[in-house]
Amino acid sequence: MNAEQTDRLNDIYNLILNPATRDWERQQLVVLKSAVENGANFKAELARLEASLRPLAVRNNLTPDLTDFYQRITGNTVATFDLTRHYAVDGPNEERAIFAGGCFWCMVEPFDTRPGIIAVISGYTGGHTKNPTYEQVVGQYTGHVEAVEIIFDQRIVKYVDLVSLFWQITDPTDDQGQMDDRGNHYRPVIFVRNAQQRQIATASKAALAASGKYKKPIVTAIEPAQKFWPAENFHQEFYKKNRQRYKRLEHTRQQYLALQHLRSKIRVRLQKFKQKF
Structure with missing residues (x-):
């Protein structure tokens, strides 16, 4: 053999x-x-x-x-994603952020391509089941949501910057899922790891609500971080390994967000116009 x-x-x-x-x-x-x-x-x-x-x-x-x-x-090379950084102790200038915003396939690239990002890991968190599988999470048996854990260098990028990016790539008015991703396991959540992150996330959410950009309430939850369970190898860096499929999914998501952002700009401009008269 x-x-x-x-x-x-x-x-x-x-x-x-x-x-x-x-x-x-x-x-x-x-x-x-x-x-x-x-x-x-x-x-x-x-x-x-x-x-x-x-x-x-x-x-x-x-x-x-x-x-x-x-x-x-079948002869296709499948690289095993290195989870060493997830289990390693953070260095003195390193911090972690955890965000849920619909399917984690579309949540990795926006963060992964930013300066100062050390690793972005797809996984599950917020629920009650140990070692959850993808099948269990999408079946909504676990209480978990699909999420990404971001390890970053605070000297290059700040937590507040990541929160700002999170608002840009999600729909903060939808707590039943995101875009075409429906279900409780796709609800948007900012999982805060300490008091400082909670203060930043809460202030940022309040500022977004006061901006007048959205007609509907801002319903993205801010919850204490729980144990983060890395997803199966297939899901890690999906945007790199399954480029064509990812592009189709991301195109639909971007179309929805672009229309929402355009409406937000028009709403803010109308509000400013009304204030003048």
């Missing part, structure tokens, strides 16, 4: 034990495992497995970890 075959079998064993693997997916994996243990040709069985998974794979309907596995067996 060569090293690649050993690695793939280890992947299969881990996926069988993975609670996030769907029953049908697990059945296909068990068939391969049993066949190989009974002397069947591994390559032939792997080809059979790939064929059985293909209909769901082409529709992006496999669970995240199985999607990574499918990409590996």
Whole structure:
């Protein structure tokens, strides 16, 4: 048995034990495992497995970890996202911010591409379930929301700057989701880690409400930070690994926000005009 075959079998064993693997997916994996243990040709069985998974794979309907596995067996390189920074102790000039604003696929790039950002990690937080899976969170069984944890250098970028950016890329008047992302797990939240962050976020929210930009109330929640659970590898840096799919999602989101921001500008200008007369 060569090293690649050993690695793939280890992947299969881990996926069988993975609670996030769907029953049908697990059945296909068990068939391969049993066949190989009974002397069947591994390559032939792997080809059979790939064929059985293909209909769901082409529709992006496999669970995240199985999607990574499918990409590996079909020759696509799947880099494992380095979570070292999430677990490491922050340096003297480092701080963390946690924001939820709809699907975390679209929340990473706006922060990740800013100067002073050390890492942006997709994950789940705010709920009651330990080690939540994507399937559980989107099923709204956990109380968690999809969120991003941002580790940044305070010498280059300030927390208040990140809060300001957060308002720009979310709809603060919608507490039932964001744009096309509906459900409690997509509600917008600023998770504050200390009193200073709470003061900054609260003041920023109040200033936004007083600005007159929005006709509806500002309903984004400000809540104490809870344990942040990193999401599966498939979701990390989605905008880099799945560029075309991300562009389609982001285009729809940006169209909605652009229209909302235009209405906000018109509303503010009308208010100023009325004040003059």
